[in-house]
Amino acid sequence: MKNRSRIISVLLCICMLLCICSCTNEAVPITEEPNSPGQSENVTETKAPKDTTDYSEHSFAVHYIDVGQGDAALVLCDDKTMLIDGGKPHASSIIYTYLQNLNIDYLDYIVASHADDDHIGGLSAPLAKMKVGNVLAPETEADTRSYESLKNKTAEQGLTITHPKPGESLDFGSSKIEFYGPITESESDRNNGSIVMKIIYGDTSFLFTGDAEREEEQEILSAGYDLSATVLKVGHHGSKNSTTYPFLREIMPKYAVISVGDNNYGHPTEDTLSRLRDADVKVYRTDMQGDIVATSDGKTVTVTTKKNENAQTNPTENEKSTSVQSAENAANQEICEYIGNANTKKFHYPDCGAVSQMKEKNKVYLNCTRDEAIKDGYNPCGRCNP
Numbered sequence: 001m002k003n004r005s006r007i008i009s010v011l012l013c014i015c016m017l018l019c020i021c022s023c024t025n026e027a028v029p030i031t032e033e034p035n036s037p038g039q040s041e042n043v044t045e046t047k048a049p050k051d052t053t054d055y056s057e058h059s060f061a062v063h064y065i066d067v068g069q070g071d072a073a074l075v076l077c078d079d080k081t082m083l084i085d086g087g088k089p090h091a092s093s094i095i096y097t098y099l100q101n102l103n104i105d106y107l108d109y110i111v112a113s114h115a116d117d118d119h120i121g122g123l124s125a126p127l128a129k130m131k132v133g134n135v136l137a138p139e140t141e142a143d144t145r146s147y148e149s150l151k152n153k154t155a156e157q158g159l160t161i162t163h164p165k166p167g168e169s170l171d172f173g174s175s176k177i178e179f180y181g182p183i184t185e186s187e188s189d190r191n192n193g194s195i196v197m198k199i200i201y202g203d204t205s206f207l208f209t210g211d212a213e214r215e216e217e218q219e220i221l222s223a224g225y226d227l228s229a230t231v232l233k234v235g236h237h238g239s240k241n242s243t244t245y246p247f248l249r250e251i252m253p254k255y256a257v258i259s260v261g262d263n264n265y266g267h268p269t270e271d272t273l274s275r276l277r278d279a280d281v282k283v284y285r286t287d288m289q290g291d292i293v294a295t296s297d298g299k300t301v302t303v304t305t306k307k308n309e310n311a312q313t314n315p316t317e318n319e320k321s322t323s324v325q326s327a328e329n330a331a332n333q334e335i336c337e338y339i340g341n342a343n344t345k346k347f348h349y350p351d352c353g354a355v356s357q358m359k360e361k362n363k364v365y366l367n368c369t370r371d372e373a374i375k376d377g378y379n380p381c382g383r384c385n386p
C-alpha cells in the first residue's frame with residue numbers, strides 16, 4: 001500500500017512538471033484566419049512533446065511551379081493552401097492556370113518572400129481574382145512596382161500585410177511553419193531581407209529561402225535555428241553568393257530544387273552546383289524539368305517532375321559539355337539590375353529578348369534602381385516592362 005501511494009505521488013510530480021514545461025512552450029500564431037473565431041485560443045496552445053499525428057489520414061505536397069527565371073511554390077497540406085512567391089509579372093497567368101487546374105479558388109496564405117519582381121510580380125492574378133486569407137511579406141519600404149501592386153491588391157482584399165518575425169511559428173493544416181528570417185531588414189539589399197521559413201510535416205521538412213545570400217544565411221546561422229530539412233529551395237536561383245557551405249551543412253538536405261529559367265546572371269552557378277554535389281544532394285531544376293512536385297507521407301519525400309525526370313541536373317566536371325563558358329560570360333552581368341542600350345537609351349531586364357539581340361558595345365550594365373535609370377535618361381522597355 002505504501003509503495004502504491006509513493007508511485008502515485010511520483011506520478012503526480014511528473015504530471016505537474018510536464019504541465020509547467022508545456023506552459024512555457026510557446027507556439028506563436030502570427031495571423032488570424034478569417035471566419036475562425038476560435039483562432040485566438042492558439043495563443044495558449046502548446047506544442048506536443050512528440051508528434052503523434054497519424055499522417056496516413058493527411059496529405060502534403062509542394063509544387064515548385066516552373067515560372068522561368070523566378071520563384072513560385074504552392075504548398076498544400078490537408079485542405080490548406082499557400083502560395084510562396086509567383087514569379088515575374090508575366091507568370092501571373094501561369095500561376096492562375098495552375099491553381100485553376102487543381103480546382104483551387106481560395107488561398108489561405110500568400111507569402112511574398114521579398115519585394116523583387118521575379119518573386120512577387122506574378123502574385124497579381126491570384127490576388128486580383130481569388131479570395132485570399134492572409135498575405136505575408138517582410139517589413140520593407142521597397143517601392144518596386146510589383147510591391148506597390150501587392151500592397152494595393154492586398155488592401156483591395158480587405159487585408160493588411162503580416163510581417164512574420166524570426167522565431168514565430170504557424171500551424172498549417174497538420175504541418176507547422178517556422179520563420180527564421182529576415183532577422184534585420186535592409187532597404188538597399190532586398191535579397192538579404194527574404195523571408196526564410198521551414199515547413200515541417202511529420203519527419204520531413206521543406207526549407208524556403210527566397211533570394212537570401214551569404215549575409216542573411218550567416219545571421220540565421222548565428223541565431224542557432226534548427227535548419228535541417230529534407231528539401232531545400234536553393235537561395236537566389238543558385239547564385240554563387242547563396243547556399244554557402246556553413247548554411248548547407250546545417251540543412252543537410254536530401255533534395256534541392258533550383259527555381260530558375262533563361263537568365264543572363266549565370267544562374268545556377270557552378271559554385272553553388274558544386275557545393276550541392278559535394279554535399280551529395282540530388283538536384284532538381286525547373287529550367288530542365290518543368291514543374292517539380294514533392295509529396296510527403298510524413299516519413300518520406302517523393303519527387304516527380306513534369307519532364308526529363310532523369311535529366312543531368314548537376315553534372316560533374318567530366319560529364320559537362322560546353323555550358324561553363326556561357327556561365328562565365330554571364331558572371332559579369334550577375335550583379336547588374338538592368339541593362340541599358342547606349343544607342344536607343346532604353347533599359348531592360350537582363351533576360352529581356354531585346355538584350356540578346358543587342359550589340360555588346362551598346363550594352364550598359366546598370367546597377368541601380370529603376371528610378372535612377374530613368375534619371376540617367378533611360379526609358380523602360382515596352383516589352384519586359386522593367
Ligand SMILES: [Zn+2]
Nearest residue numbers: 116190191211
Ligand atoms: Zn531578389
Ligand SMILES: [Zn+2]
Nearest residue numbers: 116118211236
Ligand atoms: Zn529572385
